[in-house]
Amino acid sequence: MRYIYSVELGQDAEGRYFATCRDVPEAVTDGESAHRALLEMADALGATLALRSATQEQGVSNVRLAEQPGLSESAVRRLVNPDHLSRLDRVVAA
Secondary structure: OOOOOOOEEEEOOOOOEEEEOOOOOOOEEEEOOHHHHHHHHHHHHHHHHHHHHHHHHHOOOHHHHHHOOOOOHHHHHHHHOOOOOOOHHHHHHO
16 A cells, blocks of 8 residues: 655754654654655654554554553553654654
C-alpha cells in the first residue's frame, strides 16, 4: 500500500531545515539540509504509520503496548496521540 502525505519544509533562524506533516502531526523532523530533513521525514512517517497500523490490526491496547518496550501507559498514550510530539526513537521502539 502506498501513502502520500503533504509535507511542509521550512528553515529556522539558525539555518536548519525542518519538516512537518499536517496529517501526521507527531512526525516532525529537522536536518542540516532540506534533503536530510525530508529523508528523516520519510523515516518518521514510516515509523508512525507502522505503529498506528500494527496496534489497530492486532487490537493492541495502550496498556499492552506499554509492556513491550517497557514504557508506562501514559508514555504510550502520548506516542499514539497525534496532537503530541513524540521522539522518533520512542515510536520505533514501540
